[in-house]
Amino acid sequence: MIEITRKKIDTAGLLERVHSSQSGAVVLFLGNTREFTGEKQTTWLSYECYESMAISKLNELRDHAVSNWNLLEVAIVHRIGRVDLGEASVAIAVASEHRAAAFDAGRWLIDTLKEQVPIWKKEVWSDGSTEWVHPDPT
Numbered sequence: 001m002i003e004i005t006r007k008k009i010d011t012a013g014l015l016e017r018v019h020s021s022q023s024g025a026v027v028l029f030l031g032n033t034r035e036f037t038g039e040k041q042t043t044w045l046s047y048e049c050y051e052s053m054a055i056s057k058l059n060e061l062r063d064h065a066v067s068n069w070n071l072l073e074v075a076i077v078h079r080i081g082r083v084d085l086g087e088a089s090v091a092i093a094v095a096s097e098h099r100a101a102a103f104d105a106g107r108w109l110i111d112t113l114k115e116q117v118p119i120w121k122k123e124v125w126s127d128g129s130t131e132w133v134h135p136d137p138t
Helices: 011-018 051-069 099-116
Strands: 002-005 025-032 040-049 073-079 081-084 088-096 119-125 130-133
Touching (some): 011 073
16 A cells, blocks of 8 residues: 555554554554754644655555565555644555564665655744755664
């Protein structure tokens, strides 16, 4: 399952979609809006994307992860629009027979998503200023 949404991410539903009786491991990664980036205080984030291209690229990443780590299922949901403090902007759920594959694939998926998928983040700071932020791999 690949989805771009303006709604809050339903993490319980996402976990349900990837879980099966064959999975010995399910890993969920959430990328949340944090209050501070270095010394700057964040008020909220805004995401924009080229949706058809983003979905196509997310499907490519999912297919690559499934084949390279022999995964049972992968679900990726990314929000666009306003994302308030503490809310998730991205969720990646990975199911596999063993935990190592699920952890490794999940990490690769979020790192590669940030580098390759045409989704852009704007920080809205507490002083009223804004800044488009280039992905940081950490």
